[in-house]
Amino acid sequence: MKTVLVTGGAGYIGSHTVLQLLEQNFSVVVLDNLVNASAESLRRVENITGKSVTFVQGDIRDTTVLDSVFSKHSIDAVIHFAGLKAVGESVEKPLEYYENNVYGTLTLCKAMRQHGVKNLVFSSSATVYGDPVSLPLHEKMATGQPTNPYGMSKLMVEHMLTDLHKSDDSWNIVLLRYFNPVGAHHSGQIGEDPNGIPNNLMPYISQVATGKLAQLSVFGDDYDTPDGTGVRDYIHVVDLANGHLKALDRLALNMGLDVYNLGTGQGYSVLEMIKAFEDASGQTINYKIAPRRSGDVAACYADPTLAAKELNWNAVKTLEDMCKDVWHWQSNNPMGYNG
Numbered sequence: 001m002k003t004v005l006v007t008g009g010a011g012y013i014g015s016h017t018v019l020q021l022l023e024q025n026f027s028v029v030v031l032d033n034l035v036n037a038s039a040e041s042l043r044r045v046e047n048i049t050g051k052s053v054t055f056v057q058g059d060i061r062d063t064t065v066l067d068s069v070f071s072k073h074s075i076d077a078v079i080h081f082a083g084l085k086a087v088g089e090s091v092e093k094p095l096e097y098y099e100n101n102v103y104g105t106l107t108l109c110k111a112m113r114q115h116g117v118k119n120l121v122f123s124s125s126a127t128v129y130g131d132p133v134s135l136p137l138h139e140k141m142a143t144g145q146p147t148n149p150y151g152m153s154k155l156m157v158e159h160m161l162t163d164l165h166k167s168d169d170s171w172n173i174v175l176l177r178y179f180n181p182v183g184a185h186h187s188g189q190i191g192e193d194p195n196g197i198p199n200n201l202m203p204y205i206s207q208v209a210t211g212k213l214a215q216l217s218v219f220g221d222d223y224d225t226p227d228g229t230g231v232r233d234y235i236h237v238v239d240l241a242n243g244h245l246k247a248l249d250r251l252a253l254n255m256g257l258d259v260y261n262l263g264t265g266q267g268y269s270v271l272e273m274i275k276a277f278e279d280a281s282g283q284t285i286n287y288k289i290a291p292r293r294s295g296d297v298a299a300c301y302a303d304p305t306l307a308a309k310e311l312n313w314n315a316v317k318t319l320e321d322m323c324k325d326v327w328h329w330q331s332n333n334p335m336g337y338n339g
């Protein structure tokens with residue numbers, strides 16, 4: 001694998017992955033329509049690495065753009081991050097979510113097939129397990145019933161790609177089920193820059209820490225967990241990005257279709273996250289206990305042993321690393337990339 005097309009490469013996880021690809025001397029083409037990102041992230045990645053990225057501003061649903069990208073560049077593999085990801089918004093706008101995430105992936109795969117590129121890494125999510133029947137979650141467990149169109153779109157794409165591989169086993173596909181990505185590159189130059197009020201815990205906490213937001217609501221303290229608040233498997237985005245490079249190694253072995261959890265195997269509660277962030281940043285987080293958020297599960301964490309065995313991948317960064325790096329990014333860039 002020499003040249004990699006990264007869809008959604010200007011986004012949060014994409015930019016951290018592009019950085020590592022450049023560090024490992026891959027040629028990288030990014031296709032991103034910037035609906036939820038800024039090209040500034042890639043400029044900073046170029047600054048950090050001293051290497052350049054080919055950036056195409058365009059949409060994965062646009063067959064003309066795809067045709068031009070695959071014609072101009074000799075792509076060996078595609079890492080496919082592009083998609084919409086806000087759970088609440090997906091309930092309001094299901095058609096937009098299915099169109100972007102399902103139709104977008106379908107259009108991308110048709111272009112790949114047409115150009116004979118059959119190596120694909122797909123960003124899936126732990127949400128495909130639905131409400132966990134037992135923990136930790138491992139890949140052999142049946143997928144569940146996602147509670148929102150976003151989650152359903154990920155499950156639909158997993159099924160579509162599985163059928164695609166069944167129909168033509170010259171495809172090599174790795175489905176990566178992410179748990180909860182947090183953190184930022186240690187340079188403090190790139191990180192998560194959500195539009196508007198964040199939906200996710202970590203960016204919310206960090207914006208309370210900078211004073212941009214007044215108070216965090218802890219959604220429920222009556223779950224069946226040690227302190228009553230929700231438990232998740234938070235994974236440093238740099239570890240997560242590294243999992244994609246390992247997935248490329250796997251594609252090169254022509255193993256067909258594989259599914260891996262990318263998580264640490266360790267769950268932390270909302271209150272533990274607040275405490276860890278306070279310790280790492282020296283800030284006090286103003287919070288209140290609020291009602292449960294609909295669609296949330298009590299606890300969710302990975303069994304990451306399959307990725308360790310077959311991808312030779314482990315998460316190595318600690319909760320302290322995650323919090324320190326988020327704070328470094330957020331305090332340097334309180335307004336994100338537009339500051």
Ligand code: NAD
Nearest residue numbers: 008011012013032033034035036037059060082083123125
């Ligand atoms: P992100 O929004 O930062 O990145 C997604 C990128 O895709 C953005 O840069 C956006 O501009 C681009 N994009 C969206 N629709 C596009 C389209 N039609 N054509 C071209 N570009 C398009 O999100 P992220 O957190 O980096 O997530 C990356 C992927 O990982 C997504 O598929 C997401 O669903 C998945 N994922 C994320 C999480 C998480 O908590 N962050 C968890 C599980 C899975």
Ligand code: UFG
Nearest residue numbers: 125126127179180199200201204217218219230231270296
């Ligand atoms: N939480 C709060 N207050 C907030 C935000 C979140 O208490 O303001 C709590 C939630 O109730 C939950 C935990 O913090 O217990 C984590 O919530 P996030 O919104 O950060 O993450 P989720 O686990 O709900 O979902 C995330 C992504 C999904 C992805 C899933 C995979 O948003 O896209 O991880 O496990 F599918």
